[in-house]
Amino acid sequence: MEFCPDCGKVLIPKHNILHCYGCGYEKMIAEENKNDYVIEEDVSDKQNIIITGDKVNTMPTTNGLCYRCHNRELEWWMVQTRKSDEATTIFYRCTKCGNTWRR
Known part of the structure; x- marks a missing residue:
């Protein structure tokens, strides 16, 4: 696991590139390190996400x-x-x- 040197968020591997979703920093994954990362082609499947309103009552x-x-x-x-x-x-x-x- 690597962290962004600019903002400190976790770098997410996608298409052989480590990408920071906080500031946009990108770093190519070296050929010898490609086996260290599980690279998924599409991690943006939002069909199964349940979105609720801001008014969720969690208080007694x-x-x-x-x-x-x-x-x-x-x-x-x-x-x-x-x-x-x-x-x-x-x-x-x-x-x-x-x-x-x-x-």
Whole structure:
């Protein structure tokens, strides 16, 4: 595995060339080193990629009431905002309008 000397990303072998998809750097693979790389002709098959929207809910949800839009589904999470011997702070975010508050 080789890394780009310009940006540090991994160089991907394609058509006997090591290509950086970060900055466009290219380096020819030497004839004696061709067996070190698995070269695939087409790595851009995007037919099996599932694209979802940006609004993917990965937070736990609970029933509650948003005081702005009156939605009943809320995301929640806890954060230790003060010293470790004090209680955690619970944050809520409305799944409809994005309004966020703490308890």
